Every structure is written in C-alpha cells, then in structure tokens.
Amino acid sequence: MIALVDGNNFYVSCERVFDPRLEGRPVGVLSNNDGCVVARSQELKALGVAMGAPLHLLPPGIRRQAVLLSSNYALYGDMSRRVNLVLAEFSPDVEFYSIDESFVGLEGFPEHELEAHCRRLRETVRRWTGIPVGVGVAPTRVLAKVANHLAKREPAFEGVCLLDADGPVTRRVLERWPVTELWGVARRSGERLALMGIDTAWQLREANPQWVRSRFSVVMERLVWELRGRASITLDDMDAPRQRILVSRSFGRLTGEFRDLQEAVRQHMGRAGEKLRRQGSLARAVQVFVRTNPFQTSEPQYRNAVVVALPGPSADNRVLLEAAGRGLAAIYRKGYRYQKCGVMLLDLVDSQCHQLSLLEGSGQAVERDRSQRLMATLDRLNRDMGRDTVRFGLPRKDNAWALRCQRRTPRYTTHWQELMRVRTG
DNA sequence: TCTGGGGTCCTAGGACCC
DNA sequence: TCTGGGGTCCTAGGACCC
Numbered sequence: 001m002i003a004l005v006d007g008n009n010f011y012v013s014c015e016r017v018f019d020p021r022l023e024g025r026p027v028g029v030l031s032n033n034d035g036c037v038v039a040r041s042q043e044l045k046a047l048g049v050a051m052g053a054p055l056h057l058l059p060p061g062i063r064r065q066a067v068l069l070s071s072n073y074a075l076y077g078d079m080s081r082r083v084n085l086v087l088a089e090f091s092p093d094v095e096f097y098s099i100d101e102s103f104v105g106l107e108g109f110p111e112h113e114l115e116a117h118c119r120r121l122r123e124t125v126r127r128w129t130g131i132p133v134g135v136g137v138a139p140t141r142v143l144a145k146v147a148n149h150l151a152k153r154e155p156a157f158e159g160v161c162l163l164d165a166d167g168p169v170t171r172r173v174l175e176r177w178p179v180t181e182l183w184g185v186a187r188r189s190g191e192r193l194a195l196m197g198i199d200t201a202w203q204l205r206e207a208n209p210q211w212v213r214s215r216f217s218v219v220m221e222r223l224v225w226e227l228r229g230r231a232s233i234t235l236d237d238m239d240a241p242r243q244r245i246l247v248s249r250s251f252g253r254l255t256g257e258f259r260d261l262q263e264a265v266r267q268h269m270g271r272a273g274e275k276l277r278r279q280g281s282l283a284r285a286v287q288v289f290v291r292t293n294p295f296q297t298s299e300p301q302y303r304n305a306v307v308v309a310l311p312g313p314s315a316d317n318r319v320l321l322e323a324a325g326r327g328l329a330a331i332y333r334k335g336y337r338y339q340k341c342g343v344m345l346l347d348l349v350d351s352q353c354h355q356l357s358l359l360e361g362s363g364q365a366v367e368r369d370r371s372q373r374l375m376a377t378l379d380r381l382n383r384d385m386g387r388d389t390v391r392f393g394l395p396r397k398d399n400a401w402a403l404r405c406q407r408r409t410p411r412y413t414t415h416w417q418e419l420m421r422v423r424t425g
Numbered sequence: 426t427c428t429g430g431g432g433t434c435c436t437a438g439g440a441c442c443c
Numbered sequence: 444t445c446t447g448g449g450g451t452c453c454t455a456g457g458a459c460c461c
Contacts, residue, residue: 030429031428031429031430032429032430033427033428033429034427035427035428035429036428036429038429038461052428052429053428054427054428055427055428056426056427056428057427057428071429097460097461098460098461099461100461101461183459183460184458184459184460185459186458186459186460187458188457188458188459189458189459217434217435217436217458218434218435219434219435219458219459236433236434242431242432242433243432243433244431244432244433245431245432246430246431246432247430247431248429248430248431249429249430250428250429250430253426253427254426293428294428295427295428339428340429342430404427
C-alpha cells in the first residue's frame with residue numbers, strides 16, 4: 001500500500017502557522033507578480049474564488065473581505081522540508097513529489113495497523129510543523145490520490161482514508177467520481193472520453209486497456225491499470241538531475257525596450273547557471289524566448305524563441321550569457337510591448353561523465369579549471385552573503401521587468417532579521 | 426494597470442539513410 | 444500511367460502535473 005500525504009491549502013496553512021489571525025478568514029496566496037490566486041483557504045473557496053483566478057478580475061467585495069498575500073516561496077520550501085522530515089520518521093520510503101505532497105511507501109506494514117499508523121503520522125505532522133495534512137492510502141498512486149481527496153473532502157474520514165482495489169466502497173466511490181477529477185485526466189482528454197461515453201472513473205476502469213491505448217496513449221492505459229489496482233505509474237527519482245532548466249518571469253510592466261529584455265535575460269541566465277552548477281551538469285545549448293501579453297488582444301502580438309548551441313558543454317556564466325545575448329538579439333523586434341522572457345538550458349550532461357575532447361590542448365584544460373574555480377567562488381559568495389551579491393552587470397533602478405510583490409509576509413524560518421521584524425512589530 | 430513558473434512524458438511528422 | 448520499404452533520429456507541440 002502507498003499513502004499520499006498532502007498539505008491542506010498548503011501555502012495558506014504555512015502563512016497561518018506564523019500568523020494565527022489568519023485562522024477562520026478567507027485567505028489567498030498569489031502567484032508571482034501578484035497575478036493569480038494560486039492557493040485558497042476553505043473560506044476563500046467558499047466565496048467562489050477559483051484556482052488561478054486573476055487578481056484584477058476578483059469582485060471588489062471579495063478583494064475587500066479576503067486577505068491576499070504575495071507568495072513567499074522561501075517560507076513554503078522550508079516548511080515543506082520540515083513536513084518531509086516528519087514523514088521520514090514513519091517510513092523509510094518517502095518520495096517527495098511536489099512542494100505540498102509526498103508519497104509514503106507502506107510496504108510490509110500489517111494491514112490492520114495501517115490506519116492507526118497513518119493517524120499517528122497525521123497528528124505528528126500537525127504537532128511538529130503546524131501543517132494540517134490529508135492522508136490517502138491505496139494499492140496504487142491513482143487510487144491513493146482519490147483516497148486523499150476523500151480524506152480531505154468528507155469530514156467523516158477525519159483526514160485519513162483507506163481504499164482497496166476491489167471492495168464495494170471503492171466501486172461506489174469510482175462510480176460517482178468524474179473522470180476529469182482523476183490524476184492525469186484534464187479537460188482535453190475529458191472531452192474526448194466523454195465523446196466515447198466515459199464520464200466516470202468506474203467506466204474508465206472497466207474499459208479495455210488495449211482499446212484505450214489505441215485511442216489515447218500508453219499514459220491513459222496505465223491509468224486503467226492503476227484504477228484496477230495494478231501499480232503502473234512509477235515516479236521519476238526527484239533527486240535525479242533535471243533534464244532541462246528553465247528560468248522565466250513576467251515583467252512588472254510591459255516594455256518595448258531592448259535594454260529591459262537584456263537585463264532580464266541576464267538575470268534569468270545567472271539564476272539558471274546557478275541551478276545548473278548546483279546539480280553538477282553542463283549545458284550544450286541555451287534557448288531564449290520572448291513574448292508579448294497574449295491576453296491583450298488589441299495589441300500587436302509577437303512570440304519567438306531561438307536555440308543557440310554552445311561551443312562545448314559549459315556551466316560558465318560568461319559562456320551562457322554570451323549565447324543568451326546573441327539569441328535575444330536574433331529574436332528581438334522593435335515595436336512590441338513585451339510581457340515575458342525566459343531562458344532554458346538544454347541538452348544537459350553530467351559534468352563528471354563529460355568526455356573530454358581528444359582535441360583539447362593543455363591550454364584549454366587550464367582554462368576549464370579556471371572557469372570552474374571562478375564559478376564556484378561566485379556561487380559560494382552568493383550563497384553565503386546573499387543572492388546577487390556578485391553578478392554580471394547591474395540592473396538599472398525601476399526597471400520594467402522587476403517583479404511586483406507588495407504583500408509578502410516575512411520569511412519567518414529562514415531570515416533572522418525578518419523574524420525580528422515580526423516580534424518588534 | 427493588472428492573467429505564474431517549472432517541470433515531465435508522449436506522439437506525430439520530417440529528415441535522412443540504405 | 445506508373446513512382447519502395449523500413450529504419451533511426453530529432454524536434455515541435457500537446458497534454459498534463461503542482
């Protein structure tokens with residue numbers, strides 16, 4: 001059996017741990033740039049605010065009533081780490097899946113002790129971190145997801161729900177479960193399934209797997225098996241190095257100036273290089289992309305991307321920045337107001353396994369060594385002294401691309417000064 | 426004035442080869 | 444009027460997740 005442990009309204013719960021006044025009130029956490037609502041307390045959901053609702057489209061009444069906070073990822077990331085440390089006390093097999101959910105393997109636990117074990121887990125997480133979680137237990141991940149939803153939705157379960165593969169309860173649940181509420185079925189597949197008369201999870205479970213595969217894909221076929229209780233989805237090892245690294249941001253305000261894009265691309269590439277080195281990889285190519293605001297249909301639209309191959313695998317900011325600069329120059333067009341840009345590092349290889357070129361002379365080996373030491377120093381300074389202590393080129397004041405985030409709470413658990421600010425008011 | 430960011434996997438289709 | 448077959452590799456784009 002496998003348990004899915006998922007923080008209730010995770011970002012909101014993190015905020016509430018440090019500001020109990022938020023308890024019982026409609027609270028929302030906003031995306032970057034204070035753009036959309038990405039986490040909602042029960043009270044805010046009850047007011048009809050949808051996941052992803054744009055802030056500027058919320059009715060004024062709701063904006064007055066609700067507490068809407070900028071996102072504070074330093075806080076959420078740290079709280080997530082703490083929750084996972086508690087989970088590790090309850091099973092040797094914890095798979096971090098996302099910032100607010102983890103799968104916990106329960107292989108070998110006696111069936112009759114499972115529920116009590118999960119209740120203890122849930123209470124301990126609450127007591128040690130302050131975060132309320134729901135626990136769904138089932139033979140497969142897809143069923144564990146269903147169980148987890150039930151655990152949170154139906155008060156009778158008190159936060160812990162076990163589902164088997166074949167019992168009458170499971171059947172009744174799946175018969176009423178809209179297929180689009182399954183993990184892995186969203187709007188597009190939902191529409192196609194509906195055309196074929198499949199509306200509920202039970203109908204999908206009863207469909208012929210080969211037929212499903214031929215009409216959809218191997219992904220949907222796996223879903224059928226998972227619903228039948230045969231585990232068919234394995235997670236990627238979340239510790240494994242990423243296959244590509246993306247850094248992008250929307251701008252605080254639209255801009256047509258090349259200079260703004262240049263600064264933003266430089267900033268993003270600096271961050272991407274940091275991530276690249278942290279996971280011990282080298283990139284062989286970089287991509288740069290820009291776009292106007294697709295929602296402003298009255299404005300001229302433009303989006304473009306370009307891939308620039310690097311002379312050789314590299315993790316040196318100087319090389320990455322040079323390539324990104326060339327890429328940007330190639331796709332920038334005058335006369336548009338840009339809303340977003342970003343960079344992607346592609347074709348990553350492990351820096352240890354990277355085969356040295358047979359043609360490399362000793363001069364190049366020396367240069368590679370210098371580059372590695374320079375980057376290591378850069379990363380160390382930025383880690384120890386704070387982000388952006390050292391970087392390539394300084395952004396101008398009041399640049400158009402700087403993020404808006406006017407409602408961020410203090411980083412209670414990772415910055416002493418900000419914790420003091422709370423205590424002293 | 427204001428609509429997030431960072432990932433993965435899969436498939437179709439084109440280029441190319443013999 | 445007739446115009447092969449089979450394979451690989453790569454990329455773009457769709458779909459989905461949180």
